[in-house]
Amino acid sequence: MIESVKTIYLLKRLSKYIKKLNIKKKTTIKDIANVLNISAAAVSKALNDDSRISKKTKKAVKQVAENLNYQPNHLASALRKGKSKLVGVIVPRTNSNFFSSVIQNIEEVLNKEGYNIIITQSNESFKKECDSIDTLLFTQVDGIIASMANETVDLDYYEKVKAKGIPLILFDRGENDLNVDYIGINDYKSSQVIIEHLVNQGRKRIAHIGGYKRTRIFNNRIRGYIDAVKKHNLPLDPELLIESSLTIEDGKEKMEQLLQLKERPDAVYVASDYAALGALQALKGRKIKVPEDIALVGFGDEPFTAVVTPSISSINQHSAEIGKQAALTFLGYTKKKTVKQTLNKIILDAELVIRESSRN
Amino acid sequence: MIESVKTIYLLKRLSKYIKKLNIKKKTTIKDIANVLNISAAAVSKALNDDSRISKKTKKAVKQVAENLNYQPNHLASALRKGKSKLVGVIVPRTNSNFFSSVIQNIEEVLNKEGYNIIITQSNESFKKECDSIDTLLFTQVDGIIASMANETVDLDYYEKVKAKGIPLILFDRGENDLNVDYIGINDYKSSQVIIEHLVNQGRKRIAHIGGYKRTRIFNNRIRGYIDAVKKHNLPLDPELLIESSLTIEDGKEKMEQLLQLKERPDAVYVASDYAALGALQALKGRKIKVPEDIALVGFGDEPFTAVVTPSISSINQHSAEIGKQAALTFLGYTKKKTVKQTLNKIILDAELVIRESSRN
DNA sequence: TAGTTTTGGTTAAACGTTTAACCAAATGGT
DNA sequence: ACCATTTGGTTAAACGTTTAACCAAAACTA
Numbered sequence: 001m002i003e004s005v006k007t008i009y010l011l012k013r014l015s016k017y018i019k020k021l022n023i024k025k026k027t028t029i030k031d032i033a034n035v036l037n038i039s040a041a042a043v044s045k046a047l048n049d050d051s052r053i054s055k056k057t058k059k060a061v062k063q064v065a066e067n068l069n070y071q072p073n074h075l076a077s078a079l080r081k082g083k084s085k086l087v088g089v090i091v092p093r094t095n096s097n098f099f100s101s102v103i104q105n106i107e108e109v110l111n112k113e114g115y116n117i118i119i120t121q122s123n124e125s126f127k128k129e130c131d132s133i134d135t136l137l138f139t140q141v142d143g144i145i146a147s148m149a150n151e152t153v154d155l156d157y158y159e160k161v162k163a164k165g166i167p168l169i170l171f172d173r174g175e176n177d178l179n180v181d182y183i184g185i186n187d188y189k190s191s192q193v194i195i196e197h198l199v200n201q202g203r204k205r206i207a208h209i210g211g212y213k214r215t216r217i218f219n220n221r222i223r224g225y226i227d228a229v230k231k232h233n234l235p236l237d238p239e240l241l242i243e244s245s246l247t248i249e250d251g252k253e254k255m256e257q258l259l260q261l262k263e264r265p266d267a268v269y270v271a272s273d274y275a276a277l278g279a280l281q282a283l284k285g286r287k288i289k290v291p292e293d294i295a296l297v298g299f300g301d302e303p304f305t306a307v308v309t310p311s312i313s314s315i316n317q318h319s320a321e322i323g324k325q326a327a328l329t330f331l332g333y334t335k336k337k338t339v340k341q342t343l344n345k346i347i348l349d350a351e352l353v354i355r356e357s358s359r360n
Numbered sequence: 361m362i363e364s365v366k367t368i369y370l371l372k373r374l375s376k377y378i379k380k381l382n383i384k385k386k387t388t389i390k391d392i393a394n395v396l397n398i399s400a401a402a403v404s405k406a407l408n409d410d411s412r413i414s415k416k417t418k419k420a421v422k423q424v425a426e427n428l429n430y431q432p433n434h435l436a437s438a439l440r441k442g443k444s445k446l447v448g449v450i451v452p453r454t455n456s457n458f459f460s461s462v463i464q465n466i467e468e469v470l471n472k473e474g475y476n477i478i479i480t481q482s483n484e485s486f487k488k489e490c491d492s493i494d495t496l497l498f499t500q501v502d503g504i505i506a507s508m509a510n511e512t513v514d515l516d517y518y519e520k521v522k523a524k525g526i527p528l529i530l531f532d533r534g535e536n537d538l539n540v541d542y543i544g545i546n547d548y549k550s551s552q553v554i555i556e557h558l559v560n561q562g563r564k565r566i567a568h569i570g571g572y573k574r575t576r577i578f579n580n581r582i583r584g585y586i587d588a589v590k591k592h593n594l595p596l597d598p599e600l601l602i603e604s605s606l607t608i609e610d611g612k613e614k615m616e617q618l619l620q621l622k623e624r625p626d627a628v629y630v631a632s633d634y635a636a637l638g639a640l641q642a643l644k645g646r647k648i649k650v651p652e653d654i655a656l657v658g659f660g661d662e663p664f665t666a667v668v669t670p671s672i673s674s675i676n677q678h679s680a681e682i683g684k685q686a687a688l689t690f691l692g693y694t695k696k697k698t699v700k701q702t703l704n705k706i707i708l709d710a711e712l713v714i715r716e717s718s719r720n
Numbered sequence: 721t722a723g724t725t726t727t728g729g730t731t732a733a734a735c736g737t738t739t740a741a742c743c744a745a746a747t748g749g750t
Numbered sequence: 751a752c753c754a755t756t757t758g759g760t761t762a763a764a765c766g767t768t769t770a771a772c773c774a775a776a777a778c779t780a
Contacts, residue, residue, distance in 0.1 A: 044739090
């Protein structure tokens with residue numbers, strides 16, 4: 001009896017508020033507090049399942065919140081708590097399967113913990129990357145997960161992030177000097193696996209169209225190539241080692257260059273699938289048979305490598321795992337009160353996917 | 361003389377503050393105010409170039425801000441102003457050149473006006489899309505620019521956005537019923553241009569591997585195909601019109617299906633480049649000559665269409681322009697005090713890029 | 721020179737949450 | 751029956767900005 005009187009009373013207050021809402025913009029915890037005649041603090045605690053609030057009150061609060069279509073104001077809580085629950089992600093570009101898959105996995109892991117991500121593309125431009133960092137800091141992100149642009153050599157901007165005590169996690173394109181966490185694959189070893197494979201297929205003169213030496217991962221691939229070639233007593237001709245921007249176009253151009261040589265290679269290892277695709281175009285254009293005349297291996301295992309003719313052998317970079325590990329590494333810092341980063345590498349073993357372009 | 365005494369005094373206060381900063385975390389306008397012995401409000405106004413602050417004070421404020429490495433707290437100002445200066449972007453996926461290019465152009469236009477974007481991928485999942493909308497609303501975005509997932513038919517979540525008075529702009533995959541702004545290309549006409557082209561190349565039996573009929577853009581392409589085929593008095597065989605998920609795999613499968621027909625088509629128009637690529641695989645697998653035996657046309661002008669052999673004719677969707685227009689449309693609403701959206705379409709004429717796969 | 725305007729600020733409240741500190745009432749222990 | 755504890759809250763301050771309202775002093779006006 002008393003219960004139902006109370007209920008009717010509450011319903012009245014509620015409908016009064018719902019009417020007001022057509023005029024007012026948004027429901028706040030104050031509105032809920034007014035309806036229930038309790039303090040805003042109690043509402044806040046109820047919504048956050050604080051132990052000092054009774055089950056009954058919690059239930060009532062959640063009910064009213066539902067009815068009033070309450071949406072917490074993230075900015076207010078972020079301001080108060082000093083945490084934005086936002087993580088910035090910087091990639092050279094999103095339109096490669098590798099990066100898009102990494103991002104997807106970062107997002108998946110972080111969403112579960114209530115974090116959202118802000119994605120920015122540097123388009124391989126150092127300036128754009130600096131701008132991205134500025135805007136991410138401005139947006140008060142709680143952390144930054146990044147893969148550096150090709151152009152980036154000056155690390156001041158990243159140092160700024162570190163100086164602010166914001167966790168910085170690098171993946172794929174990293175830099176030892178920053179002394180932060182890094183997740184990537186074993187580029188050096190990947191090169192060795194590739195060369196090994198090509199040698200097993202009977203290749204004797206293997207060229208490498210590599211990335212910019214100044215970028216660590218490409219440098220590692222180059223070192224891996226050199227050491228492996230030496231190990232197998234193959235010719236280490238400087239003409240066979242070419243630096244490239246690794247775009248489709250440049251891949252094509254650099255392959256043309258290799259074809260000009262008086263002594264052509266019988267296998268080419270290209271440090272990116274996109275450039276490998278361009279190289280394949282060049283070979284086809286000149287009616288050179290792949291793999292019979294020249295074998296080809298790419299890097300990245302982009303989906304198109306499987307569907308192109310001939311399909312291109314490539315290195316699977318475990319993008320999903322990289323994304324997960326990057327996110328988990330970040331989450332590790334959120335548990336601690338102070339952020340103190342050191343060089344901490346997670347290196348995954350990549351695997352070679354052998355396809356038509358390099359199988360006899 | 362007096363000047364230099366003042367300067368020394370200031371320097372002292374400054375260095376005192378800089379020392380404190382090693383302990384304290386972040387510089388706020390209060391810190392700047394204390395150094396200069398003015399009010400925080402004055403600092404705020406100075407930083408925002410308010411006319412009521414003297415040039416001298418503004419200069420001093422900016423100087424001190426610089427020295428103390430002041431970074432405005434975006435959350436605080438967003439909370440106070442009720443604007444987060446964040447725009448949410450929802451796409452089915454980022455790893456297609458079309459979407460990544462749209463995003464890049466949205467970002468470019470919005471950054472200039474001080475907006476940042478939060479990108480989320482729905483992965484063509486309705487549930488993920490709803491979650492994205494929730495988190496974007498939670499993050500207090502000032503607007504949402506979206507291209508809908510294939511699965512999406514229920515529009516309640518988007519209605520929620522509208523109900524909140526947050527500008528909603530759709531592109532590519534839109535929906536008339538929502539009565540909001542839409543930017544896209546003329547899909548109907550694109551189909552007609554393609555058929556016209558194929559007819560000009562002497563094709564008599566043209567098939568269409570289309571997307572899901574329930575998705576408006578794919579439906580339009582289908583209608584365009586049907587009307588054009590009728591117009592040219594070509595056979596409108598139901599067997600020639602196939603619905604597909606338009607992935608690489610499904611494109612391959614659906615092409616196989618077409619090849620089973622007793623009366624094969626002599627041209628196939630595929631509503632996506634990815635599916636077209638799959639279709640090309642199927643054709644090559646069966647040693648069918650493209651374009652001699654069967655001509656092929658895709659949709660989207662993804663970069664790989666130009667480098668694959670044979671290169672695939674396709675429709676350029678003007679991704680850059682779509683991104684720009686979407687961003688500008690959003691910015692239009694930020695000038696107005698009340699948001700009142702109506703169905704407002706910007707339809708761009710797409711252009712057919714003719715390549716080897718359909719040129720005799 | 722008294723009144724008005726302009727200049728260059730100041731004060732205080734507000735945005736919506738969270739949280740430390742407090743407290744009254746109920747319950748428990750002996 | 752008295753003190754201690756637990757329960758279930760309340761109050762008020764804080765997060766860092768912005769902004770409406772106010773004001774003193776200087777500068778103009780006639």
